[in-house]
Amino acid sequence: MLALLSQLVIDKEAAMPVYLQLTNQLTGFIKTGALMAGYRLPSTRQLAGQLNIHRKTVIRAYDDLLAQGWLQSHTGSGTFVAANLPVIKPQTILVDNTTPAVKAGFAIKSPAHLQRPIANLNIPLHLDDGFPDTRIAPVLDLSRAYRTQLLTGNPYVRLGYGDTRGTEWLRNELATYLNTTRGLRITPANILVVRGTIMGLNLTCTGLLEPGDTVVTAQPGWVGAEANFLQAGAKLIKIPVDEYGLDIGALDTLCxxxxVKLVYVTSHHHYPTTVALRADRRVSLxxxxxxxxxxIFEDDYDYxxxxxxxxxxxxxxxxxxxxxxxxxxxxxxxxxxIRVGYLVASENVIEYLASLRRIIDRQGDTLLENAIAELLQNGIIQRHLRKSLRLYRQRRDIFCSLMNDQLKNHVQFKVPEGGLAVWAQFxxxxDLNELAQKALKKGLYFQGENNSATLGFTRLGFASSTPTELETSVEILAKLLTNP
Structure with a gap:
């Protein structure tokens, strides 16, 4: 056993405290069966001398192991590995037991619909999926509002548990805002504040779908939504999208x-093609x-x-x-x-989904929700939207003009009536994926093919780039397409 304890390795330069290194290694020896139940450990003085560390460090390690139940101390006799531990067949000793586990000891399923790469946007230029320009976000107003929420009012309330449905202030402001801008007729009881569209979609799938239910989505469509439906065990059927949106005639035939249990639709600007669902099809749907x-799950992601x-x-x-x-x-x-979103539905649906949300995520960020409510109440978000709309329209026009001038022999597209990206056909x-890799080496990100069912198509976001950045991005693509 002395030979075993000689395998203890202490690194005094490591970030982990020495006593904790000792505690972890001794625990590892016990777990692997190398230190058997009832084994008498060296005295604190002996072990401290062997490891060239302070005796108080060993005392602290022993005290921790005694408190955790790994060791027992008998006055006058010494310190022993706890006698009540089960007999463990000795296993290979891992001196470095601080290495994080890579592979679990149990089987896990990894379905294909969850295998989605995360975009690396930490590069100079990006024609992304259609993201906003965060450089113009009202961050100073938001930070002031957040600070106010953090420091003022009753701390028991502002820093404690709140309503799972979202703060009353935000739901009131959202009801007013959505009624005014979107023609809804709702009250705060019709709103569940969530952390974004994905969470709202997941709650809906978990709460309103059963395994085997049929869900209809568009072709092409958003793989993020499709992944949620498949994870819920739904049967997915895709219906074509044309220049007027989802083919409602095909949906009627299917029904x-x-x-059919649920139809997922991005009616305002269909994702990814950006086309709007025509009025007659809206009525028919x-x-x-x-x-x-x-x-009908209506995802209005960029209204x-x-x-x-x-x-x-x-x-x-x-x-x-x-x-x-x-x-x-x-x-x-x-x-x-800013992970704040909203589900709007009948009161009983909201009440049910709120109860489901409570067992997943007790509540949202109360401080952030109230900060957003303040920005809505003061009209700051509304002013920001008016500014953004003018800016993004200008960038859309510049980007489409640049593509017409420099990429017309390689790319076809229609100028989008709305949204933050162009649906482009190369x-x-x-080879779009190969082109994307070459562009990445030049400091330009775009996502390659949108998905395997839309070969040759992709979304090129313009809103998050300045006119100068758009010019440079198109120049890179033009050079790569001209001299592959």
């Missing part, structure tokens, strides 16, 4: 053949929902950014039968880092 009893005329009113504004679950967030309005001879 006559089988029961709501009528089909009432007739066949399916839920505020429509350039040619006023934004189209969401389906939820004309829903008299309580069939629409409407979802939006401040990710595109302010910044993706020549069939171009």
């Amino acid at each position: 006559q053949k089988q029961k 709501l009528a089909l929902s009432r007739k066949h009893g399916f839920i 505020d950014f429509h350039y040619e005329n006023k934004p189209l009113m969401p389906l939820a504004s004309a829903d008299d039968a309580g069939m629409v679950v409407y979802c939006g967030s401040f990710s595109k309005t302010v910044s993706p880092a 020549d069939k001879s171009i």
